[in-house]
Amino acid sequence: MSSGPVPLAERARTVVPGGVNSGQRNVPGLGDLVITGTGGARFRTADGREFTDFHAAFGPPLLGHNDPDVARAAAETGATLGHMGVGVTEGEVLLAEQLVELLPSVEKVLLTSTGSEATFHALRVARAATGRRLVVKFQGCYHGWHDSVSLNVISEPAKVGGHDPISTGILTEVLDSTLVLPFNDSAAVRHAFAELGSDIAAVIVEPVPHNVGALLPYEEFLTTLREETRRAGSVLVFDEVITGFRHDLGGWQRISGVTPDLTTLGKAIANGAPVGAIGGRADLMDLFSTRPGAPAFFAGTYNGHPGVVAAALATLRKLREEPVHEHVFRLGERARTELRELYARLGVPVTVAGYGSVFVTYFMDGTALDGGVPRTYEDLLANDAARFVGYRRRLLDHGLFELPLNLKRSHISYAHTDEDVDRLLEGTEAAVKAVLAEGGADDLAHASTMGGAEH
Template identity: 75%
Template sequence: MQQPAPSTSLPERARRVIPGGVNSGQRNVPGLTDLVISRAQGASFWDSDGRQYTDYHAAFGPPLLGHNDPDVAGAVAEAGRKLDLCGVGVTEGEIELAETLVELIPSMERVLLTSTGSEATFHALRVARAVTGRRLVVKFQGCYHGWHDSVSLNVISAPERVGGKDPISTGILPEVLDATLVLRFNDPDGVRAAFAEHGADIAAVIVEPVPHNVGCLLPEQEFLQTLRDECTAHGSVLVFDEVITGIRHGLAGWQGVSGVVPDLTTMGKAIANGYPVGALGGRADLMDQFSSRPGAPVFFAGTYNGHPAVVAAALATLRKLRAEPVHEHVFRLGERVRAELPGVLAPLGVPAVVTGYGSVFVTYFMDELPRTYEDLLANDTGMFVGYRRRMVDQGIFELPLNLKRSHLSYAHTDADVDRLLEATERAVREQLAAGDAVADLSGASTMGGAR
């Protein structure tokens, strides 16, 4: 085995043995390719050179309580002292977590645990096709549901790719892409038209109730209700992908906010404050089709499903969310950001709108709040990416990739928000003064989300 030379830097060592030097496609950020993280705590992380960053990227959203929350870390350590993975039967923690999710999430009558959100959405579509005997799946432009082939298309698409099939990866069979219908978000007429033409062959509709993988498109109530009505009328399965919205936007997820209840719900991210757990739950008649119930026909497996450490993390996270004013705190800070950033940006003369929900915020550089992905094509990508790159130099980390949202946690403070506002004003001024548009480094035609 070749040993690295003593003088070789950590990034160079990483690139020698890890393709691109990172273990997920969107961790390799142009201009920040030498970033090595050494520590994380509360609202911050530190790099290997000791620089501190106030973190609003938050790993695409899991640490709602903040990084390395002591109660969650303590629960994981305690679980590790008495139990590890046995891979047979069930643990008391798995039972308690499933009971808690059934209690909290309106659509959930049964629950199965996975290791990632992508696995949860994969199994949701598999069971929908199995019970309906149908071929087609409906998804929406701008929504991301994981890395598996049937939904790996039409997330952040270049203008010329909107309206057609836009896979985010090569290696996907054309016949798999052909079995997915891509519709326009917040377009109830388009949904009704698709069901009028294809309803007898639509197995499932899967949607991020808030498409956070393109920042934040807030759903219109008529749109979500149309999904529910059309699926009910045609015998199709409605899947809410609440991997992002679930728990972060409320203990009942977006279905608790909207009152629209899907047939199946997928969850992950904030459910365990960053530990690798996903969940799929919903109607008992659908969930009972999985082979975790002896004799059931839809295969379901995963060596690490329900691992004691991640179950302990999820239970500790949910207990803290129910016992402490976490949502009140992050919602208040989020409202501060959304209310005060426009006043910071207006004197600069740059077109900008600030949107979001709860603890999520995003600034688009355009004239009007977007309703659909097509509206987002007006966003000034050079300004969006450029000002965020300049924020990094000030120790404020909002992911400098096009359309990516930012998050607040229970560990962020009003002082952090004050500094965010000041840094944003300075970064946008600097970007305007530079007079040269930053190249579109977002990889717009291929970029997806993160599970």
């Protein structure tokens, strides 16, 4: 006797480890989440539910899911131009010209398929240029899956200050070549360079560490990075995979006025299509083997894929011609302001942080923090992870989706409306009241609340 068709999620677990294709997609407590449709500010699941999406795939679709202009451009190009894997296309040239025009640090640029590839190549070419071994990264920053930077993102308190790899299988020698410093600590940077500057090949930083929500940088911290790397002859890399285009067409480097040597970008270039880029000083970029005889090997089967490039060109066109940033910044500011008012009315101590279209509510008293917002990873250790994850799980009951993992940020897109923010506020109030009534989310006892990292 037939028991009926096997559910798709169960079939997935049979042939895909864990049933998902990326480590942060299998979220404890969500059950079987099978996505069947996306559009604008919403997505649908196989069990017939629809959610207003404030997670937005970790942020890349700034225009919203399946933006019709971007989808049309990719489809039209794909109908006439396939991927050759040799030579160059007009679209690749046009995209590179725009990236050079928009980003202050970029004199030349190469396309990749992911942000992780871009940061990998940035560190490789920095070592090629300097002949040095060490790389500096900062606690709370995520730069992709490769070994040199796969450490110290969301760390438990006892592991802050030492090496905290996010994976097994990384050679100790590789970890030993990476120095981990506290974000926003200029004194620690100066001390590291005074002691080891002659062996530091590169400093890589998220100008705003969005993989732990939103830690806004001190201006003096970024200028210290610039001064110390320049003095030591090290390469300064801004990882703008998240901040690039979402916060400004010129990235955080244009907002801050601090120009790095290299910049890495990700899928936000193409509203979520699989593309990344590395760009920067011409003398560094000319070390890549795309220039015959150059020493730093660079390759990628899908680099510059015509359909993806077309999506990127359509995305940039819309970002430049329409009031995208004006819209998402206004809604983002409204969400942050009214969330603060909501929690004050409920008597729940929180710190609502963010920038532009990004918002995040930390369940911690911010009155003692500088400016009322967290500035370091150590500040974030006070966040009540159970409440953070618990209210987000209960948002699902109200048709709202914010990723229920500790410290993860949320996003506004061009497709979101004031009515969506209204629903966010109403659902948040109901969800938080439910968590409070249950005494702190006892159902989280077996869930991972430390979270993880992904661009």
